[in-house]
Amino acid sequence: MNCSFCGRTIEPGTGTMFVTRKGKIFYFCASKCKKNLLKLKRKPRKVRWTREYIKEKEIRIRALSRDREKVKKEKKVKTIKDKDKRVKRVKSRKKDEEK
Numbered sequence: 001m002n003c004s005f006c007g008r009t010i011e012p013g014t015g016t017m018f019v020t021r022k023g024k025i026f027y028f029c030a031s032k033c034k035k036n037l038l039k040l041k042r043k044p045r046k047v048r049w050t051r052e053y054i055k056e057k058e059i060r061i062r063a064l065s066r067d068r069e070k071v072k073k074e075k076k077v078k079t080i081k082d083k084d085k086r087v088k089r090v091k092s093r094k095k096d097e098e099k
Contacts (some may be wrong), residue, residue, distance in 0.1 A: 006033050006044065006049065007044070
């Protein structure tokens, strides 16, 4: 069984179970998790020591690295195009000077 807040496994015979009035069941590995979810009403995705936060962070890092790679590729293409334009300009100037 996993903790409803942090996602860690709960060993048999430990932890607490909390049942809401609506019948929803929460399992907690420590009072820290229970306090953060019920009393402080924090979301696991925003608390750094939870597994959900770590997963979200990994996803964000992958997305940023993909975006950076796209930007690098675009820059390379732009520089190649710019170089081609410059070469054409220089060649046309040389032709004009020869005439």
